[in-house]
Amino acid sequence: MKIEVDQYQNIRHLYIVQGLSKREIARRLGISRNTVAKYCEGKQVPWERKIYHRKPTVITPEVKEFIKNCLKEDREAPKKQHHTAKRIYDRLVAEKAFTGSESTVRRAVRQIKNELPKQVFIPLSFEPGEAAQIDWGEATFYLKGEKTKAMLFCIRLCYSLAPFAVAFPAQNQESFLEGHVLAAEYFGGVTRRNIYDNVKTAVKEGWGRYVVAEQEMFRALRAHYAFQADFCNPGEAHEKGLVENLVGYLRRNVFVPVPHVESWEELNRLLLDHCLKYLEHRIPGRSQTVGEALAVEKKSLLPLPAYRFDYAKQILATVDYYATVKFGRNRYSVPVELAGKQVTVKGTGLTVRIEYRGQVVAVHERSYAKDETKFQLDHYIRLLEQRPRAVRNARPVKQANLPAEIFQLADRLPGGNHDLVKILRLIVDCGMEPVRQAVRQAIDNRQYNIESVLFYLQAGRREYLSNPKDIEVKPVDLAGYDYLLGGERQ
Numbered sequence: 082m083k084i085e086v087d088q089y090q091n092i093r094h095l096y097i098v099q100g101l102s103k104r105e106i107a108r109r110l111g112i113s114r115n116t117v118a119k120y121c122e123g124k125q126v127p128w129e130r131k132i133y134h135r136k137p138t139v140i141t142p143e144v145k146e147f148i149k150n151c152l153k154e155d156r157e158a159p160k161k162q163h164h165t166a167k168r169i170y171d172r173l174v175a176e177k178a179f180t181g182s183e184s185t186v187r188r189a190v191r192q193i194k195n196e197l198p199k200q201v202f203i204p205l206s207f208e209p210g211e212a213a214q215i216d217w218g219e220a221t222f223y224l225k226g227e228k229t230k231a232m233l234f235c236i237r238l239c240y241s242l243a244p245f246a247v248a249f250p251a252q253n254q255e256s257f258l259e260g261h262v263l264a265a266e267y268f269g270g271v272t273r274r275n276i277y278d279n280v281k282t283a284v285k286e287g288w289g290r291y292v293v294a295e296q297e298m299f300r301a302l303r304a305h306y307a308f309q310a311d312f313c314n315p316g317e318a319h320e321k322g323l324v325e326n327l328v329g330y331l332r333r334n335v336f337v338p339v340p341h342v343e344s345w346e347e348l349n350r351l352l353l354d355h356c357l358k359y360l361e362h363r364i365p366g367r368s369q370t371v372g373e374a375l376a377v378e379k380k381s382l383l384p385l386p387a388y389r390f391d392y393a394k395q396i397l398a399t400v401d402y403y404a405t406v407k408f409g410r411n412r413y414s415v416p417v418e419l420a421g422k423q424v425t426v427k428g429t430g431l432t433v434r435i436e437y438r439g440q441v442v443a444v445h446e447r448s449y450a451k452d453e454t455k456f457q458l459d460h461y462i463r464l465l466e467q468r469p470r471a472v473r474n475a476r477p478v479k480q481a482n483l484p485a486e487i488f489q490l491a492d493r494l495p496g497g498n499h500d501l502v503k504i505l506r507l508i509v510d511c512g513m514e515p516v517r518q519a520v521r522q523a524i525d526n527r528q529y530n531i532e533s534v535l536f537y538l539q540a541g542r543r544e545y546l547s548n549p550k551d552i553e554v555k556p557v558d559l560a561g562y563d564y565l566l567g568g569e570r571q
Contacts, residue, residue: 083127084112084116084120084127085127086127086128088110088112088127089120089126089127091110092106092110092117092120092121093120093121093123095109095110096117096121096122103117103118103121106121139179139180139181139185140181140185140186140189143177144173144177144179144189145189145193147169147172147173147176147177148169148186148189148190148193149193149197151164151169151172152164152190152193152194152197156314166183166186166187166190166191167183169186169190170183170186170187173186207239207240208240208381209240209241209377209378209380209381210240210270210272210273210378210380210381210382210383211239211240211272211273211274211381212238212239212240212272212273212274212275212276212311213236213237213238213239213271213272213274213275213276214236214237214239214275214276214277214322214323214324215234215235215236215260215261215275215276215277215324216235216277216278216324216325216327216328217232217233217234217235217252217280218232218233218235218246218327218328218331218332219231219232219233220233220248220331220332220335220336221336221339222336222339222340222341222342222348223339223340223341223342224342224343224344224345224348225343225344226341229250230250231248231249231250231348232248232249232250232251232252232256233246233247233248233328233331233352234246234247234248234249234256234257234259234260234264235324235327235328235331236260236261236264236275236324237323237324237326237327238268238272238375238378239272239276239323240374240377240378241371241374241375241377241378242323242364242371242374243268243356243359243360243371243372243374243375243378244327244330244356244359245263245264245267245268245356246327246331246352246355246356247259247260247263247264247349247352247353248345248348248349248352249345249430249431250345250430250431250447250449251430251449252282253282253394253430254282254296254298254299254394255392255393255394255428255429255430256429256430257280257282257283257299258282258298258299258302258390258392259392259429259430260430261302261306261390261392262389262390262392265306265385266385267356268375268379268382269379269382269385270379270382270383270384270385271306271307271308271382271383271385272308272382272383273308273309273383274308274309274310274311275308275309275310275311276311276312276313276324277310277311277312277313278312278313279292279312279313281296282296282299283295283296283299283310283312284296284312285297288312288314290312290314292312295310298392301390302390302392305386305388305390306383306385306386306390307383308383330359331352331355334355335351335352335355345431359371360372360375391427392429393427393428393429393434394427394428394429395425395426395427395428396408396425396426396428397423397424397425397426398423398424398425398426399421399422399423399424400415400419400420400421400422400423400424401420402420402421403420404416404417404419404420404460404461405454405456406424406426406435408426408428408433409428410450410451410452410453411448411450411451411452411453411454411455412453412454412455413426413433413435413443413445413454413455414443414445414454414455414456414457414460414461414477415435415437415442415443415460416442416443416459416460417460417461417463417464418463419437419442422437424436424437424442425437428447429447430447431446431447432444432445432446432447433445433446433447433455443457443460445457454476455480456476456477456480456481457477458477458478458480458481458505458508458509459509460477461475461477462502462505462506462509465477465478465502465505466502466506469498469499469501469502470498471498472498472501472502472505473498473501478505481508483508483513484513484517484520486517486520486521486524487501487504487508487516487517487520488501489524490504490520490523490524490529490534491504493529494529494530494531495529495530496531500531503531504516504520504531504534507519507534507535507538511538515538515541516534516538518537518541519534519535519537519538519541520534522537523537
């Protein structure tokens, strides 16, 4: 307890002059006996602070140097592999027999970080066609009312600052390669050098300037378009700051407010519209718009090769008896007559294309779910014409999302399921919307027969549509049809 000078005077007078005991002095003055004992003999005075002798710090020059070296190593290491204060402490204990506490090391790390020289970046300038920066971004949107995550492939030319972006459901290699091809076609050429971070779809082994091996398909892409690849050092975001600014621009301008779209194609049209609009933008300090600078840069881009690079992931697969093939974790339908045949399956970021003997036999929207089967009604229509009895339970029919009007009319048709299959044939041949409108007219006019549907359908079409009764039905293998019904084989 610190006392005032007046209290010190009283203590000394009562103790020296009056000879009172310390206990009595404490009682009279209302202060603690320890305080009285501290000042009564005049060994301490209240107007001078006692010099505190701190114990020698455990943060020795050797420890400081060790911490500095750890932080310097982090500049060359991937961000996720940087030292934490806890890791530095553990290393000090193990390698330097450190006896201090973890909190002491944390304070030292914080202090040394503040003392280290701050990074200063050199302003860069690029020649037309010299380089582009490429990176992935992430954003959220609503696809058919469902909250969905989009991976944005973004590229920005370093001279003109012209942007391009395309959205994919996943950041896989086929999407990565497709983004390059679409960007090259958008700009009408490629830069001599592309700048990346250490993306796994390009880098197979190493990082930054220590990349020792690239992914095989990425090497093929580089060879085809004749560009060089530079990979940024981990944690050096400024090395591709132009494209990172693009990612932020797209998030603010395309995804605020959160867009609602019906397809990936619609989302990518939004992205393209904003990229085109950005060409009108004038960068502060530049006399040209981005579009005017791009016109200059296009003259220096490497020309596109005659052959379009095939970025699809390809596999050979045998069609099972359910008329489906497996790609990734999901299955996709093909025409039933291909059961047992070997086909080529090509997966891009958004589609799965299936070919037989060089001809495309099926195209599906790619699924990134697990254990999902994508059916197309036209692949099974011949089989349904052979087995109309179970049409209402067939999985391809259920997955077709037929309008309610179709079943509303089918329930009143004299031919029952046979007539329902005829309507499905019309949908396959003429399209969903024209048939729906024809069915709607038939219902409105209380004409519950196939002939009326044909009449209204033909009235809206220029070409003549023959009666489905006249369609030739080729025999097909029915062995796997039971799977479509979800029951036992018949």
